[in-house]
Amino acid sequence: MAAPKKGREPSLADQIAASGETEISQTALSLRDDVADQRFLGREFLTWLVYFCDEDGDGGQFAGTDRVAPFRMRVGERAVLRALGDATGEIAARGPATGHSSDVRYAIAGGLTVRELDLILERDERLWMVTVSAEHFDLKRVKLPELLSEEDSERVSERLGLIADLDGMLKAAFAVFLHDRLSSRWQKQTIPALRDWLKRSILEQKYLAREA
Amino acid sequence: MGALSGGITLRRYRVNGSAPKDFKEAYEKSVRAHVLVPINVESNEDKSLGWSSIFDENDLDLSFDKFFFEGHIMLALRQDTLKPPAAMVKRLLKQRQQHIESERGQLLSAAALRDLKAILVAELRKTTPPKTRTVDVVWNLEEQRLAIYSHAKSMNEALLALFSQTFNLGLDIEGPALWAKEQSEHDSKQVAQLKSARPTLELLHGFVGLRPTPHGHEEGAALASALRGELSQGA
Numbered sequence: 050m051a052a053p054k055k056g057r058e059p060s061l062a063d064q065i066a067a068s069g070e071t072e073i074s075q076t077a078l079s080l081r082d083d084v085a086d087q088r089f090l091g092r093e094f095l096t097w098l099v100y101f102c103d104e105d106g107d108g109g110q111f112a113g114t115d116r117v118a119p120f121r122m123r124v125g126e127r128a129v130l131r132a133l134g135d136a137t138g139e140i141a142a143r144g145p146a147t148g149h150s151s152d153v154r155y156a157i158a159g160g161l162t163v164r165e166l167d168l169i170l171e172r173d174e175r176l177w178m179v180t181v182s183a184e185h186f187d188l189k190r191v192k193l194p195e196l197l198s199e200e201d202s203e204r205v206s207e208r209l210g211l212i213a214d215l216d217g218m219l220k221a222a223f224a225v226f227l228h229d230r231l232s233s234r235w236q237k238q239t240i241p242a243l244r245d246w247l248k249r250s251i252l253e254q255k256y257l258a259r260e261a
Numbered sequence: 262m263g264a265l266s267g268g269i270t271l272r273r274y275r276v277n278g279s280a281p282k283d284f285k286e287a288y289e290k291s292v293r294a295h296v297l298v299p300i301n302v303e304s305n306e307d308k309s310l311g312w313s314s315i316f317d318e319n320d321l322d323l324s325f326d327k328f329f330f331e332g333h334i335m336l337a338l339r340q341d342t343l344k345p346p347a348a349m350v351k352r353l354l355k356q357r358q359q360h361i362e363s364e365r366g367q368l369l370s371a372a373a374l375r376d377l378k379a380i381l382v383a384e385l386r387k388t389t390p391p392k393t394r395t396v397d398v399v400w401n402l403e404e405q406r407l408a409i410y411s412h413a414k415s416m417n418e419a420l421l422a423l424f425s426q427t428f429n430l431g432l433d434i435e436g437p438a439l440w441a442k443e444q445s446e447h448d449s450k451q452v453a454q455l456k457s458a459r460p461t462l463e464l465l466h467g468f469v470g471l472r473p474t475p476h477g478h479e480e481g482a483a484l485a486s487a488l489r490g491e492l493s494q495g496a
Contacts, residue, residue, distance in 0.1 A: 158467060189412065
């Protein structure tokens with residue numbers, strides 16, 4: 050350890066260096082938490098959804114299960130992406146076609162993942178809109194389809210049912226992601242396909258910039 | 262904004278355990294014991310927390326049929342705060358102080374000022390209406406899931422404490438880990454895969470070759486190494 054300047058107390062960094070302990074970066078600390086709580090599943094799911102809901106992906110179409118009828122999902126008007134740890138970068142993208150936004154794809158290509166995402170879910174010609182957070186799958190700005198019941202008690206029941214339907218669809222989408230994520234298909238097919246999808250967008254953007 | 266009308270913001274919890282067979286009587290008794298008690302203006306307390314009806318925040322007389330609906334327990338978590346506005350206290354204190362000092366012809370001591378403030382606050386408590394904040398809570402008994410219609414940290418912490426005191430059951434916050442665990446628990450292969458799953462490097466460090474990444478090259482290599490180390494531990 051370099052001797053502190055005369056009259057100066059050793060800083061915390063000096064003391065850590067003198068102790069022989071290895072300084073841990075914020076990124077490494079965040080990674081540790083990310084793994085311990087399996088939080089990475091949330092941000093990877095929302096990031097995967099941006100790709101899956103694109104026409105070049107599966108167009109956001111989810112097949113039904115015994116509990117959930119088939120539905121379609123689209124990315125809404127807002128996405129927030131962030132890098133892990135202290136790396137620079139938080140992007141909030143807004144616009145009518147956020148899922149197609151080259152800024153969003155460029156951010157994903159750079160290791161930023163989606164932390165909040167606006168989604169539009171469509172089933173039987175009815176629409177749900179929601180903002181989902183990656184950390185706890187908190188929901189906000191939820192808009193339900195218009196209620197069909199007239200009696201107050203029936204409306205309460207219908208509203209609870211529609212919220213449960215929304216949850217059911219989100220869980221069904223997560224199940225599709227998880228099945229892929231935990232299999233060898235994830236590294237062998239999905240990540241390369243995601244890479245190609247990002248590459249096409251970035252190359253297209255470069256071409257457009259050159260032409261401009 | 263809440264479960265019954267308006268915009269929806271919600272967080273979900275998993276309830277640890279199920280309701281007892283005779284929950285009707287037990288829960289009515291317990292909910293009534295933990296209903297909000299209005300703040301006594303003569304006392305020093307400035308906050309009160311408890312349950313109220315989800316249909317009417319002023320209804321504190323909670324019989325079972327007022328909070329049980331189609332397999333759901335539905336309550337409002339109500340918090341009352343009684344605190345005279347600080348700016349008003351400061352302004353009135355200054356007025357009183359000037360009045361007393363001009364009458365007596367001498368300055369008030371620090372201790373006398375503190376006493377004067379306490380008297381003033383006690384007077385204002387009688388005329389200041391409490392601020393009421395309610396958050397809807399809906400518990401699906403069959404699915405053992407609960408939704409609170411707020412992300413506010415203070416209200417979520419209040420819920421954890423009050424729910425436990427009322428129903429003698431704990432709550433675990435939902436999220437990707439819990440969903441993944443539930444969805445894979447019937448498939449032993451998936452359980453093992455989930456246990457060993459680690460963050461995808463490309464979704465941490467970026468896709469090498471496509472563009473510059475926020476983590477430098479060294480940090481990216483360190484991340485990859487850390488992940489490989491975690492993989493070998495988890496396998």
